[in-house]
Amino acid sequence: MDPARALRDIAFQLERAGEPTYRVRAFRQAAAVVDRLSEDELASRVSAKSLQALKGIGKATAGVIEDAWHDRTPAYATKLPASTLPDGGALRTALRGDCHTHSDWSDGGSPIAEMAETARELGHEWIVLTDHSPRLTVARGLSAERLRAQMDEVARVNEQLAPFRLLHGIEVDILDDGALDQTEKLLDRLDFVVASVHSKLRMPAREMTPRMLAAVENPHVRVLGHCTGRLVGGRGRPESQFNSEKVFTACRENGVAVEINSRPDRLDPPMRLLRQAVELGCEFAIDSDAHAPGQLDWQVYGCERAEKAGIGPDRIVNTRTADQLLR
Template sequence: MDPARALRDIAFQLERAGEPTYRVRAFRQAAGVVDRLSAEELESRVRAGTLQALKGIGKATAGVIEDAWMGRVPAYAAKVSEADLPDGGPLRAALRGDCHTHSDWSDGGSPILEMAEAGRALGHEWMVLTDHSPRLTVAHGLSAERLRSQMDEVARVNEAVAPFRLLHGIEVDILLDGGLDQTEALLSRLDFVVASVHSKLRMPAREMTPRLLDAVANPHVRVLGHCTGRLVRGQGRPESAFDAEKVFTACRENGVAVEINSRPERLDPPMRLLRLAAELGCDFAIDSDAHAPGQLDWQVYGCVRAEQAGLAADRIINTRTAEDLLAR
């Protein structure tokens, strides 16, 4: 058993179960340390019991390495209980990709290549990388210069993961006036744009409604992300107020999909708004909004909610091929 693979598998399961980031990071960092060791040094340290002398390897991760090297199922893996996720049913089986994901270029925890490889391992044909735009400094949003540099990195990753396809996108902030937090010239070079509100979430509906309407009218926008901004876990956060009928009608008329955000702390939009958007004829994107590889599997939560709203696969843009997705 490959020790580095065993460490990364445990990290994936921890992420999937929503475990704390520091714990996941410990296993991924240890895997990186193992990657840099020669087979001879790894064997020597396992036999001598000196793995913990290496920076980045602690008691738990050393135990996993030793078990894997000896051909045993790591004892720690038995302690990691998989999240009790639903299977997602026919809708999950119909999904070809994920329109909303993040890497360590903004506020994600893993490199772009690792996210792409995880998406491929889940059976996706494609995935959209949508790191944040510059004004979201708390999330290390990408300046125009960094976004251009990321284009080159996405091209390199695509060479490594073909025929899986990583589309280059952005989760662009919707500004207070409804404008988008990136230049039109750069947005036109991207494959895909998710537009989301991250600031002034409590503004009155009379101001939030035109803000959202202007954003979805932008021809570059393909998805309206987590439209109410609510959080349903921890201290929580209430929904943003806006005229949902007007906004969802505008989404339909402009060919913008309403996102069914699958993050367990978001589950946005609420079911009453999801059903309203369905009744109004909107298309939808079932997205993980993953910030780590193990979170990509959270799409199943969105699939369950889409089924509850009576949505068929032909209303979900993730069921399209990459070519069809880009042929808008």
């Protein structure tokens, strides 16, 4: 059993279960340490029980490495809670990709290649990398220079993982006046643009509505991300107020999909608005908004909600091939 893979499998399970970031990071950091060891050194340290002398490996991760090296199911893995995720039904089977994901270039926790490899293992044909735009400094939003550099990294990952496709996109901030937080020239070079409101979420509806309409009407925008900005559960945050009929109608008329954000702390839009968007004839993107590999599996929450709203695969853009999506 590959020790590094065993560590990453545990990290995936912890991420999928929404466990604290520090716990997940311990396993991914330990996997990175193992990657740098030769087989001989790893064998020697397992035999001498000196793994914990290496920076980044603690008692729990050393135990996983030793178990895996001896081809035993890691004891730590047997203590993990069983998954409580829904299966996503027929809609999850129909999905070919994910339009909204993040990497460690902004506020995600893993490298681009690791996110793409995990998506491929989950059965996707493609995903869109959508790290944040520059104004969202708290999320290490990408400057124009860093976004251009990321294009080269995306090209390298595509060479490694073909025929799987990593599409290069952005989750661009909708500024106060509805403009997008990146230059037109750079947006034109990207494969895909998700536009989201991240600031002044309590703006009055009379100001928020034209702000969102301006973004939806921008020809670069393909998806309206987490439209109400709400957070549910312990990090509760109320919905932004806007004229949803006008915004969803504009989405339909401009070919912009309404995102069904699958994060358990968002589940955005609420069901009443999701049903309204269905009635108004919108298309949808069921997205994980994943910030770690294990979170890519959260799409099942969005599939469950889409099914409840009566949305069929023909109205979900993720069911299309990468070429169809780009057209």
